[in-house]
Amino acid sequence: MNQEGVESESAIVNQLKRLLLAIEVSGRAILPGTNDQLLQSIVDAAARIFGATAASLALVEKDGQSLVFRVATTVPGVESVVGMRVPIDRGIVGYVAMTGQPIAISNVREDARFNQDFARSTGYMPQSILAMPLISNDRVIGVMEVLDKINAPTFGLMDMELLAIFAQQAAIAIDQSQHFDQLGRAVLLGLQTLASQEPGQYGHLLGALQDSQGYSEQDQEILELADLFYDIRMLGEAERRMLLQVTSAFRDYCRSRPGQFGFGRI
Structure with missing residues (x-):
């Protein structure tokens, strides 16, 4: 050659x-x-x-x-x-x-x-x-x-x-x-409200989400996180209050450091 x-x-x-x-x-x-x-x-x-x-x-x-x-x-x-x-x-x-x-x-x-x-x-x-x-x-x-x-x-x-x-x-x-970030923001902003609902209402909502079609593997991670929150709050009132405190503390931490975890400003 x-x-x-x-x-x-x-x-x-x-x-x-x-x-x-x-x-x-x-x-x-x-x-x-x-x-x-x-x-x-x-x-x-x-x-x-x-x-x-x-x-x-x-x-x-x-x-x-x-x-x-x-x-x-x-x-x-x-x-x-x-x-x-x-x-x-x-x-x-x-x-x-x-x-x-x-x-x-x-x-x-x-x-x-x-x-x-x-x-x-x-x-x-x-x-x-x-x-x-x-x-x-x-x-x-x-x-x-x-x-x-x-x-x-x-x-x-x-x-x-x-x-x-x-x-x-x-x-x-x-x-x-970006889609995953939006889901993360939704979880951080919505879990406190969900955790304050009646157990039956929250369980019904979670079940409907898990049975729905069209969500991705990343969405599944969000649903698994929501399921974890549900299990914790079902342990009792003290656990529910602690859950709210931890979630609030993490939200405030993210607000003080926008973008560190990919959530941006929430």
């Missing part, structure tokens, strides 16, 4: 390795964890897989009018973007969120969509960007960006195809994580 053939085969092998790593990492991301930890693992994996200097992830706000950068790799300048908000009609990230289309730019300074003022405010001015929408249930929930390919002047078509696979799995993981 000539030198050109060897190099071509090596390139294909490397691409396959990257593809397998993308599937492996994105699959692992679906496992339950706190939402912030999940998001951080996604951007760290993206930077590693695509050989990028940095990566970031922004989620669309509930009002649909802006995006907030939730996580970024720990690169000076890039990490300062965390917490910043961008109008959905501004910059590369806004363009991708509005159109739902990926974009690869080899020289951002020559692209009119690039928000140079925003980049300067972070202290990091990228050269090339590959941005991919995160889509769940036909809705753009965020945008992932990888910045400045280390061993090449720009990102190519293969990078875009692989990032699309990665982003698809990441969007599923994020959506599931």
Whole structure:
């Protein structure tokens, strides 16, 4: 085999390795964890897989009018973007969120969509960007960006195809994580009320939930937690009061440290 053939085969092998790593990492991301930890693992994996200097992830706000950068790799300048908000009609990230289309730019300074003022405010001015929408249930929930390919002047078509696979799995993981967070908040806010109800009423409610269809394995964990609370309160009045005190203390602890357990503000 000539030198050109060897190099071509090596390139294909490397691409396959990257593809397998993308599937492996994105699959692992679906496992339950706190939402912030999940998001951080996604951007760290993206930077590693695509050989990028940095990566970031922004989620669309509930009002649909802006995006907030939730996580970024720990690169000076890039990490300062965390917490910043961008109008959905501004910059590369806004363009991708509005159109739902990926974009690869080899020289951002020559692209009119690039928000140079925003980049300067972070202290990091990228050269090339590959941005991919995160889509769940036909809705753009965020945008992932990888910045400045280390061993090449720009990102190519293969990078875009692989990032699309990665982003698809990441969007599923994020959506599931947010759903689980909502269930967690519902439990923390609702168990006190449930624990104060008559035993027969609570038992009937729990039974109806367990018999219902359409809940996921993550939902099942919530039901198991509710079942545990029910068993404790059935031990007696003293146990019920202790249950309320412990639940209240944990709720207050979570409020004082929003995001530590993936619940956000409750």
